[in-house]
Amino acid sequence: MFTVKEKNRQELEEELNDLEFQIYRMQENMKDLSKDAKVLGIDQSKHDEWMIVSSIDDGQTCKIMLTDCKTAYRGKGCFSLVASYKDDAIHIGDIKGPPNHGFGSICMKYLKDIARDHNIPKVTGDIAKRDWNHVDRLIHFYEKHHFKVCIDHDTQSGSIKWVDL
Structure with missing residues (x-):
């Protein structure tokens, strides 16, 4: 059976204070961040942290960044996804930042939005040998986001592909 733990008054007050601080910081960070990048939106991580989503896009490369509140x-976000425009696809080059916070999922959602906005039907990427120590986590992540994942265990490499239907 599913039960929800009720929070006491002190826990609720601490949560409210934290949220108020994040909102204040969000205002300040958005003002500063908008000088360096295009602010795409705000989102919440799986640990209830508010994140500002921004991008720098020069038409060849797109960098989606998250800045915490x-x-x-x-001048620098806490997580980023870097991709390049290739013919009829956006190709993910690198994802940098701490795993298992939901940051990659936020960036992936915005990357797919960018692909749709540019009428680009595919998002692709490679899994390199340097990724092999966490390949299971990558497979789970990409499959969760509806990518086709192809892995070659012999060469410790692979590819990913998402097609917008």
């Missing part, structure tokens, strides 16, 4: 923006 718990610390001051100092």
